[in-house]
Amino acid sequence: MSAGKARVDAAAMRVALVTGSARGLGQEFAVALAGAGHAVVGLDIADQVETRDLLRAAGGRFLGLTVDVTDEAAVAEAVRTAVDRFGALHIVVNNAGVYPPIEFEKTTLADWHRVMRLNLDGPFLVTRAALPHLRAAGWGRIVNIVSAVVFLGPPELVAYTTSKAGLVGFTRSLATAVGGDGITVNAIAPGLLDTATAAATTGADGGFERVRALQAVPRTGRADDLVSTLLYVCAEGSGFLTGQTINVDGGSARH
């Protein structure tokens, strides 16, 4: 083994925070990051017993905190608890999000705010609270989960598409703000994937079939289709990759 390889391996144990880790993509990300040797802190409003059991069975280190990511004080406390427990924080995956299909004219201001609050306020609050710790470490990876809808613009998801396009802007601008501190900021834009929430909403009533027909890869995507991209973005060697939106959607939008 070369000296360079040994140095990379020694630096590879990181502390990652994942939002929305109780199920779906967030749970998949938590398991993947633990599998890569990182300690994982999961933030969710829902019970995380399943995620905890999955990670522990795989020998991973996991701390599940019951937190609403739109609650400023609760987020700040959760980040403090995470750092107290694991001594540092390096990776933030802003995954918790909501994607209700609503006809545009029937969208109430309350619907609009609910989507913006979770999909934009959440990443803002979590990232702002975490950032001093990433700066202190001199190394960081911030990953924002957006959606291929930012390229496709489906008619029933105007609020959602707007929120995720906002998160793309957040990704680009923040990348510039923190690029000098060894911190990268990237977005992953999944296509429609077969999570329980997607199956009950955007994938229902032929939704999976309609999206599949747009794809170059003719099958419905799964949560584990994102894992290699997440680990690539978070890798030690990916420090020159920042401000990007990586589309993982079976080729429905040729971006």
Ligand SMILES: NC(=O)c1ccc[n+]([C@@H]2O[C@H](COP(=O)([O-])OP(=O)(O)OC[C@H]3O[C@@H](n4cnc5c(N)ncnc54)[C@H](O)[C@@H]3O)[C@@H](O)[C@H]2O)c1
């Ligand atoms: N599933 C897809 O097809 C798909 C496609 C593109 C993008 N995405 C994005 O991926 C992310 C995850 O999608 P999913 O299908 O796994 O969703 P999901 O509904 O299965 O999981 C979302 C998680 O977020 C948690 N959560 C909700 N509100 C919260 C809050 N206020 N604070 C903390 N946690 C909260 C939920 O309890 C849940 O565990 C979302 O941002 C979504 O927009 C999903």
